[in-house]
Amino acid sequence: MTAATWPAPPPAAEAHAALVGIVGAEHVRVERSALAAASRDVTENPEGHAEAVVAPAGAGEVAALLAWANEHRVPVTPVVANQNLGGLALPVHGGVVCDLRRLDRIVTHDAEAGYVVVEPGVTFGMLATYLDENLPDRTYSWSFSPPETSVLANALLDGLGTMSNKFGSQGLWINGLEVVLADGTTAHTGAWAVSDVAFGRAPLPDLTGLFVNFQGSTGIATKAALQLAPKLAxxxxxxxxxxxxxxxxxxxxxxxxxxxxxxxxxxxxxxxxxxxxxxxxxxxxxxxxxxxxxxxxxxxxxxxxxxxxxxxxxxxxxxxxxxxxxxxxxxxxxxxxxxxxxxxxxxxxxxxxxxxxxxxxxxxxxxxxxxxxxxxxxxxxxxxxxxxxxxxxxxxxxxxxxxxxxxxxxxxxxxxxxxxxxxxxxxxxxxxxxxxxxxxxxxxxTPSYAVDLLLERADPGFTELLGTVKRALDPNGIMNPGRWGFGPPG
Ligand SMILES: Cc1cc2nc3c(=O)[nH]c(=O)nc-3n(C[C@H](O)[C@H](O)[C@H](O)COP(=O)(O)OP(=O)(O)OC[C@H]3O[C@@H](n4cnc5c(N)ncnc54)[C@H](O)[C@@H]3O)c2cc1C
Structure with missing residues (x-):
């Protein structure tokens, strides 16, 4: 890790010690091979340059990581399998890549309300096994993405699957989120904000949308209550x-x-x-x-x-x-x-x-x-x-x-x-x-080249509102900078 490339350094040794203090030494990776792997994906999008790959174990560690990064203006790029095919988890402005694969619990399900609560590291393969074993009369809208990709990331990206004709894109399957904001505070969205049953988005103001399609640039979701569909015989x-x-x-x-x-x-x-x-x-x-x-x-x-x-x-x-x-x-x-x-x-x-x-x-x-x-x-x-x-x-x-x-x-x-x-x-x-x-x-x-094309044509009111939301949720610009036209930490 070189101090010179941190956007506004804490010196490298100090930064490294802080990260180790949050997640433990074995979960902070700075060796060349790990940084290179986190800086590249299978697409044509330009490579990034990670300075550390940090793997928190739960929402508390995610919150501590973001609070530290926010204080020191260090970019944080969340990632699970990095198979989004849009270059969306490439650390284009350096900083920390936040590897969420250790948050891999299927926390609970509610068979009556028909949803499952997953952490971001839960993959399509894991969800399929869980439903077979625990809820054989429920199913999900399966993406054609590899079984090791994240169900939650796919929903946050409004992906599509085998029930899209009936129920629409995957963002609509999110009943509610647990999110950690850039300053380290945690919030729940959907009915979950009030009720212990995460039965839906209605009827509170719909804050879930502040995290859907934002590509990790407004916060990190540490849990999602995702709808299941009946699996017919x-x-x-x-x-x-x-x-x-x-x-x-x-x-x-x-x-x-x-x-x-x-x-x-x-x-x-x-x-x-x-x-x-x-x-x-x-x-x-x-x-x-x-x-x-x-x-x-x-x-x-x-x-x-x-x-x-x-x-x-x-x-x-x-x-x-x-x-x-x-x-x-x-x-x-x-x-x-x-x-x-x-x-x-x-x-x-x-x-x-x-x-x-x-x-x-x-x-x-x-x-x-x-x-x-x-x-x-x-x-x-x-x-x-x-x-x-x-x-x-x-x-x-x-x-x-x-x-x-x-x-x-x-x-x-x-x-x-x-x-x-x-x-x-x-x-x-x-x-x-x-x-x-x-x-x-x-x-x-949306890859960044397509963001540029869209924003050239977008309603100026939309673009202004997008900036207002981003600045409110991430005033220092640390969350996945480079996405939706937002630059490095200011
Ligand atoms: C062969 C192939 C086929 C595919 N087919 C389909 C398909 O049929 N349908 C479909 O929808 N997709 C498809 N995909 C795309 C993709 O794999 C899925 O969208 C997948 O679920 C993304 O998961 P991931 O773990 O790779 O996410 P990542 O690439 O790791 O992350 C995706 C984005 O979400 C952000 N992010 C990740 N976790 C969080 C979090 N917890 N909070 C906030 N932001 C977060 C990241 O920063 C990044 O911007 C396919 C991909 C491949 C390679």
Whole structure:
């Protein structure tokens, strides 16, 4: 640790001693390999420079760490698995990386109110095991992110999962938070602020939103009460192959709105080839479907399931009658029996190895939420930009909240050890984000290049209010500086 690079030093030795005093010597890491690992992720976003990686054990240690950092104007970047794919946990202004993986307790659940209280280090894998063992009639909206990623961070980032069509983005699943603010004070949000049962956000002023999508720049959540969904006795995942993206969108629109299905998502043809182990030179045969629509269905009884599958068959037939190219739906399990390499698409949580385990290991995306009225136009333009830059057109899309809005996510795999490839990826991501913003789509898990593009166009009143909130909650600017356009500690 070098004193010169602390923004307003306490001298390195003094800082180190203070951190050791808070979390213990074995949980303060300053060796080169640990700092390098915390300063980099799998994306094209510029590396940061951590000066210490500190792993607190509970809310009390988080509070003591923030109080110390606030007093000394030291940046603090919270992180769990660092797999957000937006560069959001990179310590761009140095300081301390706060590794939250030791806060890994599933504190309690309330079966009657249908929620679970988790710490930030609880992963999708851990939650799945806990529900299997303790609440087999409840489930969660599973993200396609690796099982070792944080459920709480995903909810704070308004992520999306296997129940997004029915219930919307993950921020809405937060009933309440326990948060530590920059000065070390702790607060609860939601009904939890008053009631011992964290039953919902209503009816108090909704302060939970002060921490959703702020990317750790307003405080650190040390607990969240997260809603669970009923796990119905009968579930199936059906697949419909679509001749082209337009046919896929037509089907997704109608399936999304009919309110029958848990989730509806589509992915384009390169995903199928990558699952097969292809790495480069992907080419689509003109007879191959352009997209695969995946529909998650759950029901209380076999008869209800039959009825829901009948709705799927009818709506598909109607779309075909309207001129769309859509094959009959089939069971994902059948596909996996025929082609075992598709197994990662059939179970949740899952590991999509092909995305991370390839030469160069770079993975990034522009993921956006926006109006489904511009789905087709946005998807075609994004694919055109990817194609022009030499990337296969990997698009994942789904209706959200029964089709009130939709997702367009453009994914790029690249070689992060090749500076030219990193630069090509960076330019492409900016071009895709710009094209989407022009169409009214808004990048989620917003990387800083996309923040710049958004704030250029944002309502000045919004930008002013954003600054007012940030200054009120983090007056010295220590919380994950670099996010949402806020600079280093002042
Ligand atoms: C292959 C792959 C597939 C993915 N698929 C999906 C998908 O289908 N849906 C989806 O939504 N996401 C997906 N993701 C994105 C991502 O993995 C998830 O959003 C994930 O849950 C983030 O968890 P993390 O532990 O990596 O968070 P991190 O990257 O460690 O943190 C994310 C952000 O939250 C902040 N933060 C972390 N903890 C706290 C806290 N306690 N308080 C305040 N701020 C905090 C960090 O500073 C950072 O800004 C995918 C990622 C990969 C690699």
């Amino acid at each position: 009968h579930t199936t995942r059906r697949v419909v192959l679509a001749r082209d993206l337009e046919s896929a969108f037509a089907l997704m629109r109608t399936l999304g709105r009919c309110t029958t299905f848990d989730d509806v998502a589509a992915m384009t043809w390169p995903v199928a080839k990558l699952l097969f182990g292809a790495e480069s030179g992907l080419v689509r045969d003109p007879d191959e479907p352009e997209a695969m629509v995946v529909v998650d269905v759950s029901a209380n009884t076999p008869k209800e399931m039959e009825g829901k599958l009948d709705v799927l068959a009818t709506l598909r037939r109607d779309a075909v009658s309207a001129g769309h190219g859509l094959d009959k739906a089939f069971d994902m399990e059948h596909l996996v029996r025929l082609v075992p390499r598709y197994a990662p698409l059939a179970r949740m949580p899952t590991t999509l190895d092909f995305m991370l385990d390839h030469p160069g290991g770079g993975l990034t995306w522009v993921g956006t939420y926006g109006p489904t009225s511009r789905w087709e136009e946005g998807a075609r333009e994004g694919c055109r930009i990817l194609d022009a830059a030499g990337f296969p057109p990997i698009v994942v899309t789904r209706p959200m909240a029964t089709g009130h809005y939709g997702v367009l996510r453009f994914i790029c795999l690249f070689d992060r050890d090749d500076p030219a490839d990193v630069e090509r990826t960076r330019r492409t991501m900016v071009a895709v984000a710009t094209a989407m913003i022009e169409r009214g789509y808004i990048p989620y898990k």
